[in-house]
Amino acid sequence: MYCHRTTCRVIYADTDTMGYAYHANYFRWFEIGRSEMFRFLGLPYREIETKGIFLPVSDLGCRFLLPVRYDDQIMVETSLDHAVKGGMKFDYTVYIVESDRIVATGYTRHACVNGDGKVVRPPPFLRDLINQYLKL
Amino acid sequence: MYCHRTTCRVIYADTDTMGYAYHANYFRWFEIGRSEMFRFLGLPYREIETKGIFLPVSDLGCRFLLPVRYDDQIMVETSLDHAVKGGMKFDYTVYIVESDRIVATGYTRHACVNGDGKVVRPPPFLRDLINQYLKL
Amino acid sequence: MYCHRTTCRVIYADTDTMGYAYHANYFRWFEIGRSEMFRFLGLPYREIETKGIFLPVSDLGCRFLLPVRYDDQIMVETSLDHAVKGGMKFDYTVYIVESDRIVATGYTRHACVNGDGKVVRPPPFLRDLINQYLKL
Amino acid sequence: MYCHRTTCRVIYADTDTMGYAYHANYFRWFEIGRSEMFRFLGLPYREIETKGIFLPVSDLGCRFLLPVRYDDQIMVETSLDHAVKGGMKFDYTVYIVESDRIVATGYTRHACVNGDGKVVRPPPFLRDLINQYLKL
Numbered sequence: 001m002y003c004h005r006t007t008c009r010v011i012y013a014d015t016d017t018m019g020y021a022y023h024a025n026y027f028r029w030f031e032i033g034r035s036e037m038f039r040f041l042g043l044p045y046r047e048i049e050t051k052g053i054f055l056p057v058s059d060l061g062c063r064f065l066l067p068v069r070y071d072d073q074i075m076v077e078t079s080l081d082h083a084v085k086g087g088m089k090f091d092y093t094v095y096i097v098e099s100d101r102i103v104a105t106g107y108t109r110h111a112c113v114n115g116d117g118k119v120v121r122p123p124p125f126l127r128d129l130i131n132q133y134l135k136l
Numbered sequence: 137m138y139c140h141r142t143t144c145r146v147i148y149a150d151t152d153t154m155g156y157a158y159h160a161n162y163f164r165w166f167e168i169g170r171s172e173m174f175r176f177l178g179l180p181y182r183e184i185e186t187k188g189i190f191l192p193v194s195d196l197g198c199r200f201l202l203p204v205r206y207d208d209q210i211m212v213e214t215s216l217d218h219a220v221k222g223g224m225k226f227d228y229t230v231y232i233v234e235s236d237r238i239v240a241t242g243y244t245r246h247a248c249v250n251g252d253g254k255v256v257r258p259p260p261f262l263r264d265l266i267n268q269y270l271k272l
Numbered sequence: 273m274y275c276h277r278t279t280c281r282v283i284y285a286d287t288d289t290m291g292y293a294y295h296a297n298y299f300r301w302f303e304i305g306r307s308e309m310f311r312f313l314g315l316p317y318r319e320i321e322t323k324g325i326f327l328p329v330s331d332l333g334c335r336f337l338l339p340v341r342y343d344d345q346i347m348v349e350t351s352l353d354h355a356v357k358g359g360m361k362f363d364y365t366v367y368i369v370e371s372d373r374i375v376a377t378g379y380t381r382h383a384c385v386n387g388d389g390k391v392v393r394p395p396p397f398l399r400d401l402i403n404q405y406l407k408l
Numbered sequence: 409m410y411c412h413r414t415t416c417r418v419i420y421a422d423t424d425t426m427g428y429a430y431h432a433n434y435f436r437w438f439e440i441g442r443s444e445m446f447r448f449l450g451l452p453y454r455e456i457e458t459k460g461i462f463l464p465v466s467d468l469g470c471r472f473l474l475p476v477r478y479d480d481q482i483m484v485e486t487s488l489d490h491a492v493k494g495g496m497k498f499d500y501t502v503y504i505v506e507s508d509r510i511v512a513t514g515y516t517r518h519a520c521v522n523g524d525g526k527v528v529r530p531p532p533f534l535r536d537l538i539n540q541y542l543k544l
Contacts (some may be wrong), residue, residue, distance in 0.1 A: 011436060011440060013294050013435070013436050015288050018291070020289075024161070027421070029161065031420055054154060059199045059200065061197040062159065062196055139349070145307075148425065152425070153424070164285050181324055295465040296432045296436065333471075
């Protein structure tokens with residue numbers, strides 16, 4: 001299964017008084033991983049919204065295995081769970097680049113809604129995107 | 137089971153360009169719910185750290201049922217899952233106060249670590265806290 | 273000059289690895305101070321937007337005098353600079369409640385724009401608001 | 409005067425319900441600009457802390473000239489104000505890459521403190537860093 005890889009740097013703003021990256025901030029990195037995969041597949045998320053489709057997060061989860069600290073360079077591996085119908089689901093694995101150790105794993109599930117916030121079936125262009133992903 | 141209730145107001149900083157509160161920001165509200173429950177139980181989380189014990193998040197999840205918008209007043213109901221051993225787990229339900237509708241449910245699980253970041257058994261004062269909670 | 277007072281609690285999410293509240297997060301507290309003053313004056317900011325007027329920040333500044341730490345309770349004193357024409361300006365003083373010491377002072381200046389993002393003269397209802405403030 | 413250039417991408421988490429990047433989030437980009445300049449000069453900020461010196465923000469300001477939106481690629485130009493004694497001051501100019509238009513200008517001033525939080529004179533290695541910057 002194809003994994004898209006993006007690197008980020010932990011900044012001071014991400015950290016907390018325990019000296020670690022605060023748990024909620026991992027979802028920024030997940031967003032970056034997901035966005036860059038959309039862009040890599042030729043359809044930036046911004047264009048999906050231009051077409052009148054929005055993909056708000058409906059469900060998420062994350063396990064934190066090892067702490068991440070200020071200035072650590074991390075890699076986010078993002079993959080698409082193509083078995084999911086009626087929306088989209090992304091899986092993420094976060095590594096510290098220097099140590100190559102997994103620090104967190106998680107997912108986000110997204111509803112497919114129109115401009116009125118109503119849940120709709122994924123339009124053909126999203127299914128095409130998923131099919132294109134499967135051929136990578 | 138006792139639920140501690142805290143209200144928060146959604147601020148502009150919490151929202152995103154979709155017009156909703158951004159998913160990662162719900163974990164700020166979960167933290168507020170959890171902190172205020174610790175304080176209510178007579179042991180603010182700050183004092184737990186003073187005693188040399190830290191409770192970093194090891195695992196979390198959240199389901200988003202309805203959108204939350206700027207200036208909505210929300211209520212966070214926090215409860216403690218006393219069946220969990222070796223750490224702590226909190227469950228959260230978020231309501232919009234005006235409509236009394238549930239907008240999100242989630243949990244955070246916390247490891248119990250010492251000042252060196254090593255996982256340790258919950259000390260007696262944490263077990264006492266859990267027992268005190270069960271009597272409410 | 274009337275000062276509106278609001279209290280906030282510093283949460284873990286606000287802090288950084290230096291053990292202090294991260295500088296950018298003070299603007300969350302400024303926003304809370306400003307919002308609660310609008311509400312107190314009888315015109316929540318949300319209603320201003322409903323009337324087609326938006327007040328994006330055009331300019332801001334902040335001096336940090338003393339550090340603020342996790343779980344500190346802070347008070348934000350917000351006042352309106354009525355001498356400003358063509359927009360709005362708010363001044364803020366942040367105290368630690370326990371010590372009653374000033375930890376930061378700052379301001380935000382706001383343009384008055386319509387729904388197309390075009391700068392407009394403040395409509396009568398905003399001037400009325402300012403006049404009402406001056407009578408407090 | 410040498411300007412260090414770093415690019416960032418505006419993510420959903422940075423935006424607000426007005427459809428713009430929220431003003432406080434610009435300070436994340438300023439931090440990234442400043443950090444990458446330290447790294448470029450051969451002394452990552454993390455190493456400065458390892459040497460027992462901390463540079464908390466003592467004062468900041470920002471003017472917002474044009475809105476920035478989701479997925480805009482921005483460039484942060486960071487320069488060091490070498491005339492400042494007793495601490496450090498950085499100036500920032502933020503551009504949208506696509507349009508090459510300036511969207512914000514700002515600065516952060518930093519105190520030089522030791523591990524006890526006491527203000528100290530900048531140690532020789534920081535003066536060396538500034539001298540090295542001036543030769544670029």
